[in-house]
Amino acid sequence: MSFLELNNVHKGFGPANARTEVLRDIELRIEEGEFVAIVGYSGAGKTTLISLVAGLIRPDMGKVKLKGVEITEPGPDRGVVFQNYSLLPWLTVFENIQLAVDQVFPKWSEEQKRAHIDKYIATVNLTPAREKKPSELSGGMRQRVSVARALATEPQILLLDEPLGALDALTRATLQDEIVRIWEQDKRTVVMITNDVDEGIMMADRIVPLSAGPNATLGPSVAVNIPRPRDRKAINHDPEYKEVRRQVIGYLLGEGGKQRTAVSRKLILPDLLPEDLSEPRTLYGTKRKPRRRSETKREQVEVEA
């Protein structure tokens, strides 16, 4: 049994007659303490995948399990950093984190909570911005608040949905290093969504590509066996880096880049039924006749666009 398991997970949206299958046959196993990056096309279903693990939505088919227990709703064992930071604009940095901490640790004293929140604000280097509101912060700072809020609830697994998406290259690199440092400090399990293969190679133990949608599925995992700490400048010349990149991009541009659409196709079945040998050859003196059926059936088939 793995720490996190997705078995044969399918998820679509929309009414039955106009349904879009977003994810199909998702198989994923993640071990405790692992840092896994999922890399995929925009719109393929990455947020949908994170939402399934977060318990915000349920799969149409298959199971999502954490430590062998099926996930059916959100819980404090999973900390999520959403793509759009989702901070409350009328609360300060401290208060935004406090809201989450109050929910998860209701029995703690005010003093204990304050020290805990301040520790995580310091972890993401935001102590000087402690009393600021989100509108007074840059995008990168907001993303750091969002990371601190998820960490402060001490989840068993951290789910990061493109946490660094909207940042410039320099801020992005700094935050990448911060997240890896935090992960190394207390070795929590991390699942990070990204659309940047290099970011995945810089940060993760393993990269799993997600094919293009609709009907997106996960491709073969690629292990990143580059020793840590990873040096951003040296890594470009590392043969292991080139090989991982080649495999992930190869899948995304090759097999994983083909869009699959499900179409409904009319099947015309043979019009003759086999002869029923159990019947006597003659019935009331007439000859046994072939029976006809004029019937059609529909089946769902997958085609590559």
Ligand SMILES: Nc1ncnc2c1ncn2[C@@H]1O[C@H](COP(=O)(O)OP(=O)(O)OP(=O)(O)O)[C@@H](O)[C@H]1O
């Ligand atoms: N609640 C919903 N209702 C209907 N369709 C949805 C819903 N959530 C997602 N979708 C559709 O599912 C597909 C995948 O969406 P999702 O947000 O998971 O993609 P993504 O890979 O995270 O994209 P991006 O990289 O842009 O963040 C899209 O076509 C989207 O329109």
Ligand SMILES: [Mg+2]
């Ligand atoms: Mg998304």
